[in-house]
Amino acid sequence: MNYNPEALLNELSFRTSRSGGKGGQNVNKVSSKVTLIWNVTESKVFDEQEKGIILEKLANRINKDGELLMDSSEDRSQLRNKDIVVERFLKVMEEAVKVEKKRIKTKIPKSVVLERLDRKKKQGAKKSDRNWRYNP
Structure with missing residues (x-):
């Protein structure tokens, strides 16, 4: 799936609010937290099939109105x-629209099977050597 990131960025809207946590006076007066809002169902960048895949893969991030909400309050700067x-x-x-290859x-290989069986035989011998009932 190929999509145009610039067209996708045009569909985004942003909301700002005050950040919580440490920061003193800056936190109390500056709205530096940014919330990104993107309506998946109304997007013109993806077709219906692609929207279905996005809705399925990002179901835990999308609200009941079909909006993907993400926020950031890591920095003191709103920008x-x-x-x-x-x-x-x-x-x-990028992760959501990536097409996963089907595993073949x-x-x-016979050498891997024989190696595993040999390892099991050695481990069994080691354990039977530890048993005091069978060792004179």
Whole structure:
């Protein structure tokens, strides 16, 4: 699945709010936390099949309205937090739309099977040597 990241970025909206936690006066007066909002169901970048895959893979991140919400309050700067959340969003989308290759089953080589059986035989011999009932 190929998509245009620039077109995807145009569909994003942002909401700012005050960050919690440490920071003193800066936390109390500056809205530095940035929340990214992207409506999956209304996106024009992906077709219906791709949207279905995204909804399935990111189900735990998407709310009942079909919106993907991500936030960042790592930095004191609102602009830096926006960059962080957009970067994280693009990584998540890259992982979500990646097509996983189907695994081709292969036969276990005979040498590997024999090696495993040999290891088991040695381990069994080691354990039977420890048993005092069978050793005179």
